[in-house]
Amino acid sequence: MPEFALHLPQTQQALISALAGLGEITLGKSLSSIVLVIRGGNPGPTVLLRADMDALHVLEETNLDFASKNGYMHACGHDLHMSAGVGAAKLLHGLKDQLRGDVAIWFQPGEEGHHGADVMIEEGMLEITGSRPVAAYGLHVFTSLPAGTIACKPGAMMASAGDMNVVFHGSGGHGSMPWLSKDPVAPMVEAISSLQTMLNKNFDQFDPVIVNVSWIRAGDDATNNVIPDTASFGATVRTFSEANTEKLQALAPKLINSIAEGFGVTAKIEFSEPTKVLINDQDSVERVRRIAQELVGPSGYTEMENPIAGGEDFASIAYEIPGAFVFLGACPTDIDYTSAPTNHSARAIFDDSVIPLGSALLASLAGSHLL
Numbered sequence: 001m002p003e004f005a006l007h008l009p010q011t012q013q014a015l016i017s018a019l020a021g022l023g024e025i026t027l028g029k030s031l032s033s034i035v036l037v038i039r040g041g042n043p044g045p046t047v048l049l050r051a052d053m054d055a056l057h058v059l060e061e062t063n064l065d066f067a068s069k070n071g072y073m074h075a076c077g078h079d080l081h082m083s084a085g086v087g088a089a090k091l092l093h094g095l096k097d098q099l100r101g102d103v104a105i106w107f108q109p110g111e112e113g114h115h116g117a118d119v120m121i122e123e124g125m126l127e128i129t130g131s132r133p134v135a136a137y138g139l140h141v142f143t144s145l146p147a148g149t150i151a152c153k154p155g156a157m158m159a160s161a162g163d164m165n166v167v168f169h170g171s172g173g174h175g176s177m178p179w180l181s182k183d184p185v186a187p188m189v190e191a192i193s194s195l196q197t198m199l200n201k202n203f204d205q206f207d208p209v210i211v212n213v214s215w216i217r218a219g220d221d222a223t224n225n226v227i228p229d230t231a232s233f234g235a236t237v238r239t240f241s242e243a244n245t246e247k248l249q250a251l252a253p254k255l256i257n258s259i260a261e262g263f264g265v266t267a268k269i270e271f272s273e274p275t276k277v278l279i280n281d282q283d284s285v286e287r288v289r290r291i292a293q294e295l296v297g298p299s300g301y302t303e304m305e306n307p308i309a310g311g312e313d314f315a316s317i318a319y320e321i322p323g324a325f326v327f328l329g330a331c332p333t334d335i336d337y338t339s340a341p342t343n344h345s346a347r348a349i350f351d352d353s354v355i356p357l358g359s360a361l362l363a364s365l366a367g368s369h370l371l
Helices: 009-019 078-094 116-122 185-202 242-262 282-296 314-320 352-370
Strands: 024-027 034-039 042-052 100-108 135-146 150-152 155-169 209-218 230-239 266-271 278-280 301-303 308-311 323-331
Touching: 009 024, 009 034, 009 078, 034 078, 042 078, 042 314, 042 352, 078 100, 078 135, 078 352, 100 116, 100 352, 116 314, 135 282, 135 314, 135 352, 150 282, 155 185, 155 242, 155 323, 185 209, 185 230, 185 242, 209 242, 230 242, 242 266, 278 282, 278 314, 278 323, 282 301, 282 323, 282 352, 314 323, 323 352
Parallel strands: 042 100, 042 135, 135 323, 150 301, 155 308
Antiparallel strands: 024 034, 034 100, 150 323, 155 230, 155 266, 155 278, 209 230
């Protein structure tokens, strides 16, 4: 029953039932979030664990017995994250009398571009136990890693992610007489091509910036002899520094507007509010490494060389609280992880057998601060 964005009523109710009796439950005011607080038997600090809840607007093509039928899909494995969070809650609840402090487990909607973490922060959920957490941890399953592999790195772990939407406004007319119109399609095509050259000439290739056009719209595919009034495209923007985000947001409109002017049309450029760069705390990553190696052995833990360009709003939590975001391999053993359908694919399949490991990892990270 995957649900989309910030309002996930069925998912919320299922989790409330699964978490019954495990601690204090607080629900979000403007989104379907849940925070479970497990109070330790002794005073001490708070540790935050986070599991995201929302699905993607993807029509599932896995042919699994439990494949979604409602036009949405847990194509990024958030159903496994929720399950791992529930498992961690059960483990920690069993140890609560020994805990020297409290655990707050966030079940967060709206990770997929809807700033759910920011909304929860605005609603005061960082202070839910009465004290701000001293550490925060989250995990994410990944089809591009073998099942059971744990991967992490200090510093920049994931990119800032945002959207750029552009509309060219021209003047439509008959396709046989383009000189009597102002065709918006040609400048759109020119701008899409020129953006890549701009990136190459203006940004350090060792501090990458990605602008990938994801959709274009113009005209009516049933009519080839009409010049449309407008043409538009949307792109995802990924950077690994706030400085590059600001630079891109300054340079791209200059380039696009100059191209539009040259073709005698106008352009409107809009940027969404991007997520922050996800920065892992050095000491927290060292803690992840030690605990991961205890759980899966030295060969089961990998320290990543480079960040990935995916975006993740756990970055907003890590901006406030030192912590670490961890990848957990979930490619089924009968599929080659190097060529498996990736997260967000309509054909992505995740190995559910890694859920207990995810639960153990989250619970052990919290316990390492409180036991």
